[in-house]
Amino acid sequence: TIENVKIARPEAGSGSYHTREEPTAALLRLGAWQFFSDACTGKLPDPSGKPKAVIISALRLDPFVVRGDVQLQGRVSEFARGLELLHSSAGDQPVYLIIPSIRSDLAGQVRGLADKYSWLTLVEVKLKYPFGNLQLAAQNLGFDRLHGKDMVWGLGVEGVMAVDGALTSSRSCASRTISIGGPGAKNPAHAIIPVGYPLTMIAESCSAGTPVRMVNGGALAGRSVPADQQGLDSECLGITLIPENTEREVLAFAHLGFGKHAFTNTFFSVLRGRFRERYTTAVRGEHRPCVACSSCERACPAGIMPFLVHRYVDKQRIEEAERFGLWKCIECGLCSHVCLAKRNMSSAFCEARENIEAASSPGVNQS
């Protein structure tokens, strides 16, 4: 069983990195490279490229994924050593560390690192989703995700620990620290699980016994685990178990909606005030046309108009979609979450960008 697995505290490493092997080669060999992303594009960075900077986020605020502070507790010295190693591996480029603007012992210890290292810049943000997102941070720090101009290494706390373990103790990273949670989980837990661990075993040992849908990631930005995926993937941050809805709501649009919450005052539930609503896979009614309520625009942290970009993507008018910010989307999922027409804009943008990249990649016949 994987219930109640505690997060292990690895032994401290032996010091700084002193071998002839290139740091990136060691990170690749020991599996630590899986924790890196290009903070401009969200993709795995090219190990042979030189980054312009390193952005580290100590925040993970998507509901149900493992939080950065859980991984930092009692390990600030390892974290500091990981920061030093990252700074030198990146060719002494600046390092930005995103932390929440809160007062706590742990936050105080992390703030102390900025006094110690002149190359480290603290970026304090509100404790609110999706602040802490690496792509959002890269955009706000002025790095360019387009045209492949800037490459910025992006990592979370677990990645910094993995760099420390790999470069000071040659420790390999064949496991991930993940959360297993959501309304369908019997005993929500943090666990260290080997990559490739069978997902069916996770669902069997952690679900409450009713049918659940497995989501790779949190409730807002996670994606349903495809039916053909057998094992835990190397980028998993958490598994969210959501009770599978088995009842169809017939003519849901005609219900008055005293029992339905919405971001806008769409339903009569606005008269009830806040109430508990069970979170399931039900979409509660049919997909509908956009009603131009602009809720998605108000929710979007990237400052774009998701309904407009979605309209252009839908009509295959990609140039207009790009002009109105298709590449600025950080795939946080907030627009889809608040949309009363149930439009899955985040996934559509992701798919459109993948299609553009596939069409422009070398080897694709564009005639």
Ligand code: SF4
């Ligand atoms: S378009 Fe949607 S998914 Fe993309 S950043 Fe805006 S709210 Fe998030």
Ligand code: SF4
């Ligand atoms: S939230 Fe949905 S319905 Fe409202 S403007 Fe955006 S896409 Fe349209």
